[in-house]
Amino acid sequence: MKKIAVIGLGYVGLPLAALCAKKGFSVVGLESRREVVDVLASGDSHIKDAAVERLLAEANSSGNFYPTAVIEEIAGCEIFLICVSTPVDGDREPNLQPLIGALESISPYVKRGDLIVIESTVFPGTCEQIVLPILEQGTGMKAGTDFQLAHCPERVNLGDLFWTTENIPRVVGAITESGARQAAEFYASILGGQLFDVREIRKNLRPKFALVPDGYSVKQIPLGSVTMMRSIRDAEAVKAMENTVRDVNIAFVNELAKISDVLDLDVVDIIDGMATKPFGKGPFFPGVGVGGHCIAVDPEWLKTASKKAGYMPEIIQLSRMTNNGMPGYTVSLLQDALNDRGYPVKGTRVALLGVAYKRNVDDLRESPFYGVRELLEKKGAVLAVYDSWVESENTVSSLVSALSGAKAILIVTDHDDVVSELHEQDLRKHGIEVVIDGRNCLDAERVINQGVLYRGIGRRS
Ligand SMILES: NC(=O)c1ccc[n+]([C@@H]2O[C@H](COP(=O)([O-])OP(=O)(O)OC[C@H]3O[C@@H](n4cnc5c(N)ncnc54)[C@H](O)[C@@H]3O)[C@@H](O)[C@H]2O)c1
Numbered sequence: 001m002k003k004i005a006v007i008g009l010g011y012v013g014l015p016l017a018a019l020c021a022k023k024g025f026s027v028v029g030l031e032s033r034r035e036v037v038d039v040l041a042s043g044d045s046h047i048k049d050a051a052v053e054r055l056l057a058e059a060n061s062s063g064n065f066y067p068t069a070v071i072e073e074i075a076g077c078e079i080f081l082i083c084v085s086t087p088v089d090g091d092r093e094p095n096l097q098p099l100i101g102a103l104e105s106i107s108p109y110v111k112r113g114d115l116i117v118i119e120s121t122v123f124p125g126t127c128e129q130i131v132l133p134i135l136e137q138g139t140g141m142k143a144g145t146d147f148q149l150a151h152c153p154e155r156v157n158l159g160d161l162f163w164t165t166e167n168i169p170r171v172v173g174a175i176t177e178s179g180a181r182q183a184a185e186f187y188a189s190i191l192g193g194q195l196f197d198v199r200e201i202r203k204n205l206r207p208k209f210a211l212v213p214d215g216y217s218v219k220q221i222p223l224g225s226v227t228m229m230r231s232i233r234d235a236e237a238v239k240a241m242e243n244t245v246r247d248v249n250i251a252f253v254n255e256l257a258k259i260s261d262v263l264d265l266d267v268v269d270i271i272d273g274m275a276t277k278p279f280g281k282g283p284f285f286p287g288v289g290v291g292g293h294c295i296a297v298d299p300e301w302l303k304t305a306s307k308k309a310g311y312m313p314e315i316i317q318l319s320r321m322t323n324n325g326m327p328g329y330t331v332s333l334l335q336d337a338l339n340d341r342g343y344p345v346k347g348t349r350v351a352l353l354g355v356a357y358k359r360n361v362d363d364l365r366e367s368p369f370y371g372v373r374e375l376l377e378k379k380g381a382v383l384a385v386y387d388s389w390v391e392s393e394n395t396v397s398s399l400v401s402a403l404s405g406a407k408a409i410l411i412v413t414d415h416d417d418v419v420s421e422l423h424e425q426d427l428r429k430h431g432i433e434v435v436i437d438g439r440n441c442l443d444a445e446r447v448i449n450q451g452v453l454y455r456g457i458g459r460r461s
Helices: 013-022 034-041 050-062 097-109 126-139 177-191 198-205 232-263 267-275 298-308 314-324 326-340 368-378 399-403 416-421 444-449
Strands: 003-007 026-030 065-068 079-082 115-118 148-151 170-174 195-197 208-212 215-219 226-228 349-353 382-386 408-411 434-437 453-456
Touching: 003 013, 003 097, 013 026, 013 050, 013 065, 013 079, 034 065, 050 065, 079 097, 097 126, 115 126, 115 177, 126 148, 126 232, 148 177, 148 232, 170 177, 170 232, 177 195, 177 226, 195 198, 198 226, 232 267, 232 298, 232 314, 232 326, 298 314, 314 326, 326 368, 326 408, 326 434, 326 453, 349 368, 349 399, 368 382, 382 399, 434 444, 444 453
Parallel strands: 003 026, 003 079, 026 065, 079 115, 115 148, 170 226, 195 226, 349 382, 349 408, 408 434, 434 453
Antiparallel strands: 148 170, 208 215
């Protein structure tokens, strides 16, 4: 079995390394954070996610997974999977430093015939214009002939128990056709799915309903399949654009929520109604804001690449502004609701529930929590912050302490455990008079029936 190096053991690299080990490859996981390596070496996961923990346990029992912070350990590897972060900097511009650093550090270990795959999300053109020259200079070899360079963007949906590293369909592109095939065959071997050429998808596989003699069938892209794109740029663009499509659609439903507010509609009912139409995409849902390392970041990369190439995509810019404005919108709902009940924001205790950017994960990156907290602190609210998945920002240690003495609740993250513990009938007992449901996760009627002022994002109240 081939020896694989996975560079960066974060949310993406750890489950990928574990999957490769489970499938029988000998895997060296290179991670620059020593504390992470220590946790992994002891057999534990530093990532709180049921799917990741399960895969890691399987990798550990296979005996094929070796986490390390020592670069020399990657010597002899034949496949290099780069999974370092690709964030944006303070000006929302792409920060390529982690990627460049990883490429420079692996270059001395790349040999003739090896395969290097970038899994990190990058803007179209990055692999050819930035990655390739660094690798050619560092290795002294020619990409495409001496070694292969491919891109296989990760699509894993953290916190999702169904769509995991083990089954999410992938796309692959490379700088040569033989490189694309080599990479695609490798991914098909770990995912166990079918291999497709992108030219087949439109004709045969794009999800669609079809009439068959005894009714209808739905064609689906099979689980764990790998689709070869025509180029490495196309593979880069698939990822950047699919996340941008999502961001723009979320921005749009956030607009629908605001429209629903002024037209006295309940946007959740409307979206549920729209979701019954069996074709078209979605549903997407409005909320307190878009976070995470993908949807809040990838559109910025795409926008920058497009702007540099001469076209400013206004709709991406507008969507980012809309989604970045949602924490402010949510805080204004709280301010108005408290005002209705005769309380100023200043000096009023507010239970701020949730720090993570989405439910049932411990990932804080780009979380709307930060915008909400900053605005409420500026206005002088007294905050009781509680997240059941991640403790770093908590000011209280339980949901009950967060509610105690609070006049209002503002939900940033709808973690299942917190939502199920928030019993509507107990709200008044805790003295809660206002609930701002930033995730539209509560039963509005039941909250209102308790005499509590309920405001969701675009919900009739
Ligand atoms: N998080 C997700 O759900 C998700 C989903 C799909 C795609 N992605 C993309 O995957 C990439 C990785 O994201 P992530 O969430 O796993 O990031 P992460 O920050 O969780 O993990 C990256 C890891 O790489 C390590 N690292 C950085 N430079 C290194 C080096 N030179 N050598 C060894 N280790 C190094 C970091 O210490 C960190 O642990 C990003 O491009 C992201 O956009 C993420």
